[in-house]
Amino acid sequence: xxxxxxxxxxxxxxxxxxxxxxxxxxxxxxxxxxxxxxxxxxxxxxxxxxxxxxxxxxxxxxxxxxxxxxxxxxxxxxxxxxxxxxxxxxxxxxxxxxxxxxxxxxxxxxxxxxxxxxxxxxxxxxxxxxxxxxxxxxxxxxxxxxx
Amino acid sequence: xxxxxxxxxxxxxxxxxxxxxxxxxxxxxxxxxxxxxxxxxxxxxxxxxxxxxxxxxxxxxxxxxxxxxxxxxxxxxxxxxxxxxxxxxxxxxxxxxxxxxxxxxxxxxxxxxxxxxxxxxxxxxxxxxxxxxxxxxxxxxxxxxxxxxxxxxxxxxxxxxxxxxxxxxxxxxxxxxxxxxxxxxxxxxxxxxxxxxxxxxxxxxxxxxxxxxxxxxxxxxxxxxxxxxxxxxxxxxxxxxxxxxxxxxxxxxxxxxxxxxxxxxxxxxxxxxxxxxxxxxxxxxxxxxxxxxxxxxxxxxxxxxxxxxxxxxxxxxxxxxxxxxxxxxxxxxxxxxxxxxxxxxxxxxxxxxxxxxxxxxxxxxxxxxxxxxxxxxxxxxxxxxxxxxxxxxxxxxxxxxxxxxxxxxxxxxxxxxxxxxxxxxxxxxxxxxxxxxxxxxxxxxxxxxxxxxxxxxxxxxxxxxxxxxxxxxxxxxxxxxxxxxxxxxxxxxxxxxxxxxxxxxxxxxxxxxxxxxxxxxxxxxxxxxxxxxxxxxxxxxxxxxxxxxxxxxxxxxxxxxxxxxxxxxxxxxxxxxxxxxxxxxxxxxxxxxxxxxxxxxxx
Ligand SMILES: Cc1cc2nc3c(=O)[nH]c(=O)nc-3n(C[C@H](O)[C@H](O)[C@H](O)COP(=O)(O)OP(=O)(O)OC[C@H]3O[C@@H](n4cnc5c(N)ncnc54)[C@H](O)[C@@H]3O)c2cc1C
Ligand code: SF4
Ligand code: SF4
Numbered sequence: 001x002x003x004x005x006x007x008x009x010x011x012x013x014x015x016x017x018x019x020x021x022x023x024x025x026x027x028x029x030x031x032x033x034x035x036x037x038x039x040x041x042x043x044x045x046x047x048x049x050x051x052x053x054x055x056x057x058x059x060x061x062x063x064x065x066x067x068x069x070x071x072x073x074x075x076x077x078x079x080x081x082x083x084x085x086x087x088x089x090x091x092x093x094x095x096x097x098x099x100x101x102x103x104x105x106x107x108x109x110x111x112x113x114x115x116x117x118x119x120x121x122x123x124x125x126x127x128x129x130x131x132x133x134x135x136x137x138x139x140x141x142x143x144x145x146x147x
Numbered sequence: 148x149x150x151x152x153x154x155x156x157x158x159x160x161x162x163x164x165x166x167x168x169x170x171x172x173x174x175x176x177x178x179x180x181x182x183x184x185x186x187x188x189x190x191x192x193x194x195x196x197x198x199x200x201x202x203x204x205x206x207x208x209x210x211x212x213x214x215x216x217x218x219x220x221x222x223x224x225x226x227x228x229x230x231x232x233x234x235x236x237x238x239x240x241x242x243x244x245x246x247x248x249x250x251x252x253x254x255x256x257x258x259x260x261x262x263x264x265x266x267x268x269x270x271x272x273x274x275x276x277x278x279x280x281x282x283x284x285x286x287x288x289x290x291x292x293x294x295x296x297x298x299x300x301x302x303x304x305x306x307x308x309x310x311x312x313x314x315x316x317x318x319x320x321x322x323x324x325x326x327x328x329x330x331x332x333x334x335x336x337x338x339x340x341x342x343x344x345x346x347x348x349x350x351x352x353x354x355x356x357x358x359x360x361x362x363x364x365x366x367x368x369x370x371x372x373x374x375x376x377x378x379x380x381x382x383x384x385x386x387x388x389x390x391x392x393x394x395x396x397x398x399x400x401x402x403x404x405x406x407x408x409x410x411x412x413x414x415x416x417x418x419x420x421x422x423x424x425x426x427x428x429x430x431x432x433x434x435x436x437x438x439x440x441x442x443x444x445x446x447x448x449x450x451x452x453x454x455x456x457x458x459x460x461x462x463x464x465x466x467x468x469x470x471x472x473x474x475x476x477x478x479x480x481x482x483x484x485x486x487x488x489x490x491x492x493x494x495x496x497x498x499x500x501x502x503x504x505x506x507x508x509x510x511x512x513x514x515x516x517x518x519x520x521x522x523x524x525x526x527x528x529x530x531x532x533x534x535x536x537x538x539x540x541x542x543x544x545x546x547x548x549x550x551x552x553x554x555x556x557x558x559x560x561x562x563x564x565x566x567x568x569x570x571x572x573x574x575x576x577x578x579x580x581x582x583x584x585x586x587x588x589x590x591x592x593x594x595x596x597x598x599x600x601x602x603x604x605x606x607x608x609x610x611x612x613x614x615x616x617x618x619x620x621x622x623x624x625x626x627x628x629x630x631x632x633x634x635x636x637x638x639x640x641x642x643x644x645x646x647x648x649x650x651x652x653x654x655x656x657x658x659x660x661x662x663x664x665x666x667x668x669x670x671x672x673x674x675x676x677x678x679x680x681x682x683x684x685x686x687x688x689x690x691x692x693x694x695x696x697x698x699x700x701x702x703x704x705x706x707x708x709x710x711x712x713x714x715x716x717x718x719x720x721x722x723x724x725x726x727x728x729x730x731x732x733x734x735x736x737x738x739x740x741x742x743x744x745x746x747x748x749x750x
Pocket of ligand 2: 002003019020021022023024025036041042043044045046047048049
């Protein structure tokens with residue numbers, strides 16, 4: 001059923017509900033915990049798995065072509081800028097990987113209005129914000145118009 | 148809700164539009180409205196492992212005109228060269244910004260340059276690609292509305308060809324939203340689930356493009372009468388079987404190769420046959436994506452499957468093994484699930500490849516979408532009627548999957564196109580000088596009734612039955628979707644016919660589509676979640692109709708490997724070196740088809 005929620009771990013915080021791009025993680029009104037209301041519209045994108053503070057969500061691959069017995073687990077450490085993966089094969093072999101996810105602190109991106117306002121006449125030029133400097137070449141390439 | 152610029156869809160195009168429009172329009176009210184949460188929405192929700200469009204002009208690696216030649220070659224001659232050149236000349240600046248914001252881009256230790264996957268692609272650690280881009284967009288927008296499904300665009304009361312905003316509903320509490328705006332930028336993404344997917348049952352969401360890519364980019368535009376082009380240019384992808392793991396890094400970086408079941412490299416053996424179909428285009432280097440598909444399909448039809456990606460020799464170092472796995476863990480996690488569950492270690496065994504169901508999109512190796520005005524300094528006269536990236540509807544702009552004719556933009560190019568649209572929209576709004584569009588209250592009232600009708604249909608119809616999903620007076624959004632997928636698959640060239648169709652099949656498909664269009668007036672939605680699915684289905688059906696009509700209109704097989712017109716099996720440059728265009732009249736339901744010229748501005 002692509003994602004499923006562990007009854008004993010979930011505390012019903014709703015982070016997974018907030019993030020699922022498919023709008024399919026919902027809080028069950030009886031148990032007050034989350035569950036996947038529409039597994040056949042799950043992309044196994046792991047957005048909910050990564051967002052869950054309790055590590056309560058797991059994925060059991062699509063029943064129509066995925067045999068049982070596997071696990072692909074993820075831990076995303078946002079502050080450390082790392083993501084950890086543990087892949088367990090059906091036959092028990094394990095592979096682990098760690099990858100960086102961001103090189104700057106979260107929240108550090110500058111708003112475009114933090115830059116000096118452009119000259120209004122530039123609005124008619126083909127240049128975009130921060131060009132040509134951001135292009136790292138001197139001029140914006142162009143062509144003579146042709147019909 | 149009133150705004151100056153309304154951005155529909157906070158994906159790569161939408162986020163780019165927000166950033167650039169704020170840079171130029173410091174005091175403007177810029178609003179993003181998104182059906183999910185921009186933090187993880189759109190095709191890049193789970194991340195990507197490569198940026199597929201980067202020139203590297205700073206190192207003299209490629210120039211924009213090289214890129215135009217490449218994209219034109221891949222699409223068998225038919226692209227908007229002005230739009231592609233425009234993206235290519237700006238895209239490096241976009242990528243440099245991404246790196247500055249904190250996206251880890253891999254570097255070649257010897258040269259210090261970005262590590263290339265292929266001529267146009269660079270490698271990233273892209274798990275957080277979307278959250279990073281979303282942060283930039285959040286800092287740019289005046290307000291971001293998450294979880295609002297936009298269902299329709301609003302038109303101006305006085306000028307029938309001018310946009311005035313959009314309407315939608317809040318998926319959490321059902322509030323009806325009216326967004327009035329001077330300019331609207333649509334970045335609502337391409338379409339999966341137009342055709343029956345290969346996966347069935349529980350797995351049906353495992354498509355290559357995200358199941359939430361629900362064709363809104365087209366479904367919102369078509370009813371306004373905006374001119375659409377190349378809707379027949381749907382894409383079929385060769386991918387790792389079932390998991391849909393992408394093949395780019397494996398072919399290009401890791402130098403894995405495809406063979407038939409007997410270990411034979413088969414591609415070259417089909418070259419003469421391909422020449423007989425497409426003539427000179429068979430000699431294009433690299434071989435166009437559709438033709439590589441064609442060779443694989445012929446090999447499978449000849450009974451030499453499964454087709455395999457020979458991965459074993461590619462993973463001789465730990466570093467390469469990590470690259471291979473990260474490729475999936477960053478962007479198609481299901482593929483890692485498939486390998487783990489089926490005990491496939493790519494160091495030891497090859498993996499099956501197969502072709503996907505067709506998708507409709509404007510940003511990948513294909514270019515369906517809206518006909519837009521080109522950049523002033525590049526576009527030929529007849530490609531230019533106003534502001535850059537403005538559709539044929541005044542004040543209505545597009546980016547990413549929305550825009551037709553500009554293939555191969557991918558994530559970085561879609562963001563760049565969003566920036567181009569954002570800057571133009573600011574100029575448009577300034578030029579209006581307060582001449583805001585007017586919205587007719589009657590139009591809004593009618594739309595409100597229409598939008599919530601599926602909830603009403605359900606409430607009424609549900610009383611007729613005891614329980615279950617079978618009802619005489621309504622169908623569910625899922626039932627409607629499955630009907631759409633079956634008919635497109637069987638009549639409009641899906642995988643079950645090996646992508647083959649013809650005029651009688653397409654006409655029969657249109658007849659059945661008409662009935663489906665009548666039936667979706669009777670959709671029943673049990674709750675707000677299903678109401679979202681109901682409107683996604685509306686957008687998909689309009690898009691499917693456009694695809695079918697364009698496929699019928701283009702009487703040639705332009706892209707063998709994407710689809711085949713069995714009654715016109717060859718490429719026909721004499722008649723069809725043109726774009727196909729359509730305009731829909733929402734009042735009468737008529738479609739006006741036409742041809743538009745392809746201008747080559749690059750030698
Ligand atoms: C598996 C996969 C692999 C890929 N690999 C690469 C790669 O390696 N490199 C690369 O550069 N590119 C890659 N791409 C392509 C890239 O993701 C797309 O080209 C790009 O995201 C398109 O941008 P867009 O803004 O048009 O659409 P999206 O980014 O999909 O954004 C559309 C947005 O609109 C929202 N939306 C849709 N409908 C509505 C509505 N009705 N109301 C409100 N909001 C709505 C969606 O939720 C979404 O946020 C890949 C894509 C996929 C799926
Ligand atoms: S894996 Fe993705 S699509 Fe599936 S429930 Fe989680 S967030 Fe939603
Ligand atoms: S995020 Fe985790 S703990 Fe919170 S509701 Fe979802 S599954 Fe439960």
